[in-house]
Amino acid sequence: MAALFTQYLRTAGHRVLAVDADVNVHLAPLLGVTADAGTALSHPDNTRRVRTHLLGTNPLVDGVDHFVATTPPGPGSHLVTLDPADPVLAGHATALDPLTHVMHVGTYEPKDIGAGCYHGHLAILENLLSHLDPDSDGWVVCDMVAGTDAFANSLHAQFDVIVVVAEPTPESVSVARRYLSLATAAGVADAVAVVGNKVADDVDLEYLTEELGIAPIGVLGMQTGLRRARQAGVPPHPGDLDDASALSAIAAHAEIRSLPPAQRESLMRTLHLRLANKGWVRAAHGDVTSQLGAVR
Structure with a gap:
C-alpha cells in the first residue's frame, strides 16, 4: 500500500519522500531501491551525521550525544526540507527522480541479538520527522511496522x-x-x-x-x-x-x-517529558527536559 501510494503521488507530480521504517524492509525494494546496512538511517555513522546536521547551533541540546528520540527543534536547529539539495536527502536518500526520494531506517542486525530492539532504530526517524520544515511542500510516506508498535514511541503523534x-x-x-x-x-x-x-x-x-x-x-x-x-x-x-x-x-x-500544529506540539511535549523522566534516559543523557525551551 505504501509503495502504491508513493507511486500514485509520484505519477501526479508531487514531491515525495518515502521512508521504509518496517523491520522487514519491503518498501525500498518495492520502489527499486537497494537497502543495505551501510545506507540505513539507523547505522550509527548515519544517525550521528543526521543528528549533527539537525542540531545546528541549538543551545538547548548539549551536543549530538544528548539527542533522544523526542528531542524537538530549537533555536538554531536545521529543519529538513524535501528539496533534493537538502543535506539529509542528498546524503541519505536515493532519488527515483528529481521529486521522489527513498530512505530506509534499517533492520534488526545480528549484532542486536540480545542487546537491543527495533524501537531504538526508529529514534532517528522520530528526529527526522520532528525536524521537518512545516513550510516544505510535499508528502512524506512511511511504511511502518504492522500493529501497535508506533505507540511505543512518538511516531503516532507525527503523522x-x-x-x-x-x-x-x-x-x-x-x-x-x-x-x-x-x-x-x-x-x-x-x-x-x-x-x-x-x-x-x-x-x-x-x-x-x-x-x-x-x-x-x-x-x-x-x-x-x-x-x-x-x-x-x-x-x-x-x-x-x-x-x-x-x-x-x-x-x-x-x-x-x-494535525493542527498546536495539537502536535502539545503531544510531542508530553511525550518528551514522559521519556525524559525515564531512569535510563537520565542515566545516559542527564536532564533533557530543558530541550523543550519556552512554550509557544
Missing part, C-alpha cells in the same frame, strides 16, 4: 494520517481494533483511517465496518493483476490495480486531516 490496512478476518480486525483503541487513548484517533484489503464483496465491507465501528475510506479487492506483477518481480504500480480509487481516497483524506 497527519495513519492508514491502518485491514483485511476482513478476525485476526486482522483485532489488530486494527487495538490500534484504534490506543489511538483514542493517545489523542490521535482523528488521524487514523482504515483501508480495506482483499475485500471481495459487500459482505466483507460490511464485516469491516461493523467490527471496527468506522467505514473504510477505501478498499482494494483481490487484485489479480497486482499479484501477477509481484510474482514476476515487477515493482507495484497503480496501473496494476483493478481499481485505484483507494489511493485517491487516501490522498483526499490526508488533504483535510492535517
